[in-house]
Amino acid sequence: MVPDNFELAFPWMLWLLPLPILVYFILPPLRMKSEALYFPGFKKAAGYTGDKPRKSAMVKRRNFFSWLILMIIWVLMIGALSSPQLVGEPEMKVKTARNFLITADISFSMAQKDWKLEDKKVRRWDAVKNLMHDFIKERKGDRMGLVFFATNSYVQAPFTPDLQTVDQLLDEADVGMAGQMTHIGKAISMGISLFKEDTVKTKVMLLLTDGVDGGTDILPLDGAEMAKKDSVIIYTIGIGEPGKSGSDLDEKTLQEIAEITGGKYFRAKDADALKQVYEEVNKLEPIEFEEEENRPVTLLYMYPLGAALGLALAASFLSVLVSLLIKLVKK
Secondary structure: OOOOOEEEOOHHHHHHOOHHHHHHHHOOOOEEOOOOOOOOOHHHHHHHHOOOOOOOOEEOOOOHHHHHHHHHHHHHHHHHHOOEEEEOOOOEEEOOOEEEEEEEEOOHHHHOOOEEEOOEEEOHHHHHHHHHHHHHHHOOOOEEEEEEEOOOEEEEEEEEOOHHHHHHHHHHOOOOOOOOOOOHHHHHHHHHHHHHOOOOOEEEEEEEEOOOOOOOOOOHHHHHHHHHHOOEEEEEEEEOOOOOOOOOOOHHHHHHHHHHHOOOEEEEOOHHHHHHHHHHHHHHOOOOEEEOOOOOEEEOOHHHHHHHHHHHHHHHHHHHHHHHHHHHHHO
């Protein structure tokens, strides 16, 4: 039974199937010269009969079995040339729609062991990084980048669709690599400069921090105004719990940053809450898909081609074997 998704890429090749029959009837048979004995009285005998001598040749004829093998091989060859294939359903292709920048705080406060991950106490940064790995992998289609900040800000990964590389570069970052303090305004400014170097219009920044801004160069709200002018949406995530020991989270500033840029503020007091935040961000910034024009194709031409070659080799082998047996019998 032929599958519903079976197709011939070149169905017009089937018109060549009757070609051997046309050749057989249109072209003259192949005449082969053979050796003959010289008969001295040939001319006299021809004169007596009144027939005119003429050149002749042996017409080599194939038996039914040979013709059958040749026809099967021809059909298989035409089948291979028509390129049979199985064509799958059109796939949904992820459409690259935006640049998605993760701007994460790696100041010393992120080294506090007050978060739990799989029933073990871990540093805030280790828990955040672990969940960020899953978030990055789910953002297929987005061009992602990484900016880490503390006293200073630096680009860990420029925008790229290669999420595996982004994930690896995330793994290489650790607390203290950018200093001790938390300069949120400077981090936003660094992110904006990264967006300016790219042509993709939709720009989304995910800003994670557990502290209060301690910078004097660029204030967080000034950075937010700059982001708004450049159409950058900032989703802010506050790590920790205000009022709790070891937390100096400035929720008000993070809320204002999100409000100014058209984003949203989330608070993640633990790993489970942060996971829910990532899920919420995925809903707010869904990955866009478009239908792919090219459908997956599985080529099948090698099967009839292989069968034709195998049959030709088998027929040749049998022919030689039969000839050898005939010679042995005659001896």
